[in-house]
Each structure stands twice: as C-alpha cells, then as structure tokens.
Amino acid sequence: MKKLFFIFFIYLLSVRIAVCQTVVLPDSNFVQFLRDNYQTTLLNGNKLVIAEAAKIKGVFQAGNKNISNIYGIQFFTGLQAIDLSYNNLSALPDISNITNLDYLNLTYNQLSKLPDLQNLKKLTYLDFVENNITSIPDLSGQSQLRTLLAKGNLITTLPSLDSLTNLNSLDLSYNKLEAFPKIPVNNKIITLNLNDNKIKTLPDTFIFPNLEKIFLYHNFISFTELIKIKNYQNYNSYFIYVPQSIFKSGSVINQKEGEDIVLSTQLDMPLSGVAYNWYKNGKFLKTITGDTLQLKTVSYQDSGKYTCIIKYIDFPNLNLTTDTFRIKIVPCFDPKKLSTIITGISCRKQGSLLVQNTTGEKVNFILKSNNTTSVYNGNGNFYGLTEPSYTLKVITYSGCEKIYPFEIVVPKEDCKQILLTPDGDGENDAYFFKQQGKVIIYDKTGEQVKVLQIPSEWDGSVKGGKVAPGYYSADINNGESTINISVIY
Known part of the structure; x- marks a missing residue:
C-alpha cells in the first residue's frame, strides 16, 4: 500500500513539474493568435506550456497578425512549416531545435539578421523578401534548399553557395551586391534574379544546365563585362540585361574660363566599336569613339549639364547612360577683387596709379587713356599719368583678359x-x-x-x-x- 502511494505521489509531482514548464510570451498579438488557433498551448493568459507547444505539428500560419515579438516560437519543435510574413518582427529567437522545418517564410518584416540555420537540414524553402538583412548566415547545412528568396534587402556579400546543389530558384534582386554570386558548377538553377543590384563584374563562364532565365537589368554592367555572356549559347533567350542603371561617372566641375576640360565616362575604354554620344542640356552634341570629351579654352557658353549615352554594335538594344557632368565656368580672374590707389596730377607732379592684387594670382596690366592713344604696360605701378581718365585691363598668365569694372579717374589740381x-x-x-x-x-x-x-x-x-x-x-x-x-x- 505504501509503495502504491509513493508511486502515485511521484506521478502527481511529475505532472505538476510538467505543467509548471511555461514561459511568458511578451507579445499580446502572438498570444491572441495562439488563443485563436492553439489554445491548448496557453496557461493563465500569456504563459506558453512548452510541452504542449512541442506537440504542434504541420503548418504554423501566423502571417499578417501584427506580431512584433515572436519569442516562444522556438518551443514549437514539431513544426514542418512556419509563415511569419507581413508582421513587425525585428528579430527571431534561436529556432535551431525545429529540426523538421521544411518551409520558412519571413517576408515583409523588419529583420536585420537571420538566426543560425545550420541545424535545419530539411529546409527546402527560405523566404525573407523585403527586410533589412545585410548578410545571409552560413548555408552549408542546407543542401536540400530548393528556393531561396532574398529580394529587397541590404545584402552586400553572400556566404558560400557550394552546398546548395539542389537550389532551383534564387532571388537576390533589389540588394547591394557588386559581383555575380559564385554558383556551384553542379547546380540546378532554373531562375536567377540579380536585377536591381550594384553588380559591375560577371564571371568569365556561365554553367547552368537547367537555366531558363537570369535577370541582370538595373545593374552597372558595362559592355566590357557583358560580352562574357556571349559565350553562353542563345544568350539573348536566357539573359535579361536591358536596361542598366545610370552609371555614376559624372561630377561637378568648376573651371576657369580659358582653360581646358576633359570629361571621361571611364567605361569600356579598351573596347573597339563603341560609340560615345554626348549631350549638353538634353541636346545632342557629338559622337566620338573614345570615352573622353575634350572642351578646349572654355567660355561661359560651355556651362551646362553633360551626359553620355554609350552604344555597342554587339548589343544594339542596350544603351549605357552616365549621370550628369555639371560644368560651371567661372571667371578666369575677378577684377572686382582689385583695389587701386590713385595719386592725382598736381602743379608740380604727374599722376600715378598703384593696383593692389590680393588674389595671389600673377597677372599683368595694361592702362589705356580714354582721351588719347597713350598705353602703359606694367605689373601694377604706373607713373607719369597726365590724362584725366584711363581703362585698366587685366591679363592672366593663361592669356585670359578682363576689364577692371571701374574707370580710373586721375584728379588734377587747378593751377x-x-x-x-x-x-x-x-x-x-x-x-x-x-x-x-x-x-x-x-x-x-x-x-x-x-x-x-x-x-x-x-x-x-x-x-x-x-x-x-x-x-x-x-x-x-x-x-x-x-x-x-x-x-x-
């Protein structure tokens, strides 16, 4: 009898301990979702019974529930599919114990990073479109992954994809990638979305036995790189590369009049057969074969907005366009920055002029009488002036000439x-x-x-x-x- 009582006591104690294994759920919307769909997992309002959560299997459909904190999901270890799309999640707990997970949808949240996925060996579908992810965790354990959707994040680099030999759909569009990802040779890629990135370089060869489409438009791929896809048979049927983004070649240039300007696209310089079509203020200017536009001895008329559209005969449907070169021509010399000291003509002395140049630029001066043909040349010190007024001209070392905007008036004493x-x-x-x-x-x-x-x-x-x-x-x-x-x- 005592033995039976002891066994019964131990049973009650174990039940009590099991019942007490709960965690508090911090998000009221998550609690409401469980109350509506998995009521048996809750105890006393917002407490999750861990043992009950582990019993839940199948699909966990919690999309669009306005959940901000999904703490507690890690205890649903029997799930095969989780949909947390269209919520307000900024972080995920460790879900490495949900080892049967096959499907994970995290689209349209505010996640900045993903948890460790190494232990999720059965994962075939991973979707985290439209988040704030900057990097993807190690995927070497996800050899069964068939779909990876990462569109609309902030990804700059990728982990090794060598183990993803079963992957058939990879969407990395609308990120910040600068290079074409390294895809294993024995891949099963059908669709590869790389559009709307910052890709500048392409691999020398493309090996995609099952390929249907690669989307490369809205990147920064020059003709020099793009010719690499011509090695792929019927490349125009598989590669979508039109249009490309506007290349950031332009700059703001403030140049003195009379000097030279060289505008360079820095694109496809070693490639023959490329035509560079230059435009000024939206109007066609000229076509040249080199990547540089030279403007000699510029004047104010050369001010404006310049762009270049680049064409190549091998890709007739594609135009590469630069952003704007904004040219502002400034005076070669500002004569208003000069000052003068004038000594008048007296009964005993002739007049004089001292030109003070505080600009630091070396210049010469020509002083010409407004009444006679008298002309004086000098560095700014003029003596022996006998005329009532003069015009002062400034000449820079580059040969640019400017007229001093004020008349030089030499006062004369009445004798x-x-x-x-x-x-x-x-x-x-x-x-x-x-x-x-x-x-x-x-x-x-x-x-x-x-x-x-x-x-x-x-x-x-x-x-x-x-x-x-x-x-x-x-x-x-x-x-x-x-x-x-x-x-x-």
Missing part, C-alpha cells in the same frame, strides 16, 4: 598759370606774390630752386644767375596754393 619773360624788356619781367608767408619754387623735376619770403617778387633769379627756360611751380605756404610758371626768354 594758376603765368608767363615769365625776365629779359629786361619791361614786360612780364617779374611776378609779384601778394600773399604773406613763404614761397618755394621748384623745377619740373621737383628740384627746389628758390625760396622767397613774401610778399615780394621773383624775376627768375637764382643763386648764380637766372633760371633756364622751362616749366616751374611755386608752392605758396606749403600747399596753400600753387602757381605754374612758364619761363621763356
């Missing part, structure tokens, strides 16, 4: 003019200065020849005799006024 003929004939022999103070008389070179205290007169006398005939100026009281004196005999 009184007298004629002095100190020859003793009683006419204009002397000039009387009526002012009080001092007068200094200079010759035309600026040399002082006489100093007088005034009022007094001057008859052309200097120490040692009379001044020579010529032009003189009298500075009264240190610039108070000036009188020009012409002395003749």
Whole structure:
C-alpha cells in the first residue's frame, strides 16, 4: 500500500513539474493568435506550456497578425512549416531545435539578421523578401534548399553557395551586391534574379544546365563585362540585361574660363566599336569613339549639364547612360577683387596709379587713356599719368583678359598759370606774390630752386644767375596754393 502511494505521489509531482514548464510570451498579438488557433498551448493568459507547444505539428500560419515579438516560437519543435510574413518582427529567437522545418517564410518584416540555420537540414524553402538583412548566415547545412528568396534587402556579400546543389530558384534582386554570386558548377538553377543590384563584374563562364532565365537589368554592367555572356549559347533567350542603371561617372566641375576640360565616362575604354554620344542640356552634341570629351579654352557658353549615352554594335538594344557632368565656368580672374590707389596730377607732379592684387594670382596690366592713344604696360605701378581718365585691363598668365569694372579717374589740381619773360624788356619781367608767408619754387623735376619770403617778387633769379627756360611751380605756404610758371626768354 505504501509503495502504491509513493508511486502515485511521484506521478502527481511529475505532472505538476510538467505543467509548471511555461514561459511568458511578451507579445499580446502572438498570444491572441495562439488563443485563436492553439489554445491548448496557453496557461493563465500569456504563459506558453512548452510541452504542449512541442506537440504542434504541420503548418504554423501566423502571417499578417501584427506580431512584433515572436519569442516562444522556438518551443514549437514539431513544426514542418512556419509563415511569419507581413508582421513587425525585428528579430527571431534561436529556432535551431525545429529540426523538421521544411518551409520558412519571413517576408515583409523588419529583420536585420537571420538566426543560425545550420541545424535545419530539411529546409527546402527560405523566404525573407523585403527586410533589412545585410548578410545571409552560413548555408552549408542546407543542401536540400530548393528556393531561396532574398529580394529587397541590404545584402552586400553572400556566404558560400557550394552546398546548395539542389537550389532551383534564387532571388537576390533589389540588394547591394557588386559581383555575380559564385554558383556551384553542379547546380540546378532554373531562375536567377540579380536585377536591381550594384553588380559591375560577371564571371568569365556561365554553367547552368537547367537555366531558363537570369535577370541582370538595373545593374552597372558595362559592355566590357557583358560580352562574357556571349559565350553562353542563345544568350539573348536566357539573359535579361536591358536596361542598366545610370552609371555614376559624372561630377561637378568648376573651371576657369580659358582653360581646358576633359570629361571621361571611364567605361569600356579598351573596347573597339563603341560609340560615345554626348549631350549638353538634353541636346545632342557629338559622337566620338573614345570615352573622353575634350572642351578646349572654355567660355561661359560651355556651362551646362553633360551626359553620355554609350552604344555597342554587339548589343544594339542596350544603351549605357552616365549621370550628369555639371560644368560651371567661372571667371578666369575677378577684377572686382582689385583695389587701386590713385595719386592725382598736381602743379608740380604727374599722376600715378598703384593696383593692389590680393588674389595671389600673377597677372599683368595694361592702362589705356580714354582721351588719347597713350598705353602703359606694367605689373601694377604706373607713373607719369597726365590724362584725366584711363581703362585698366587685366591679363592672366593663361592669356585670359578682363576689364577692371571701374574707370580710373586721375584728379588734377587747378593751377594758376603765368608767363615769365625776365629779359629786361619791361614786360612780364617779374611776378609779384601778394600773399604773406613763404614761397618755394621748384623745377619740373621737383628740384627746389628758390625760396622767397613774401610778399615780394621773383624775376627768375637764382643763386648764380637766372633760371633756364622751362616749366616751374611755386608752392605758396606749403600747399596753400600753387602757381605754374612758364619761363621763356
């Protein structure tokens, strides 16, 4: 009797322990789905009975249920198919114990990575279209996989596909792949979707015994790479490669007028038989055989948007198009950045001009009178100016010419003019200065020849005799006024 009681006690204890093996499910929408479809797996609202979950077999159809956290799915170890499509999942728990899993659909979620799939040896269908996956985990254990759908993710590189010899449908479209994937030679690929990636290179040979279609359009495959598919018999029936994406060859170019510009597509340079058709602002410009367009001694008219459409006779239905070269022609030199210091024409001195160039660029200047034919050349220092106004031209070392936008106006002092003929004939022999103070008389070179205290007169006398005939100026009281004196005999 005691023995029977002990056995019964152990049985009750084991049942209690089994009942207590539960986990709390954090997602209310997942709980509601289980309540509607697998009620026996729940205990006390949101607790999952692990033993009951393990009994569930077949297809787990939980698509479009607004589930954000699928924690608990890992305990449904008897499932053969799981559909979690069109939910809000950002992560998956470890599902490696669902070893009978044959079908896994994760499309249209927010997953950034996939769990380890190595233990899912029976998996034949894997679909994670339209997620945020950046890389695919190791697939070396998935030799039974027949369908792999990864469209619309952020995948840049792939794991080895060597073990996927039973794969017949592979969709990697709308990702960020830059190279054609390495497919095992003994493959069973029927359809391969690689469109809308960043693929630039192709393999030298294509071995696809069961191939029906390879989609390569909307990539960056040049004619140099594309000619490799011609080794595949009836390639136009199998390869869909039109159109390609717009090639990112263009750039923004700010160039000085008068200089040269070279635009290069960097595409198919070693390939003969290629025609490069250049357009400016949408209008045909010219066709050339090389990949570079040269614009010599550019002017403002060369500003604009340039593109190139590349054609090749072996692929007449395909045009390769570059993005835009945006050319802006800027002045070879901005004369507005110059400044000037002008010294006016006085009764004793001629005018001068100092041109200050703070741009750091070496230039020369030509100063031309607006009234006469007088022309001055120089590096910015001009002396002996006698005309009232000038035009200043700037010449760069590249030969570009610019006109200074402001007229060079040389102010001229208003001087009184007298004629002095100190020859003793009683006419204009002397000039009387009526002012009080001092007068200094200079010759035309600026040399002082006489100093007088005034009022007094001057008859052309200097120490040692009379001044020579010529032009003189009298500075009264240190610039108070000036009188020009012409002395003749």
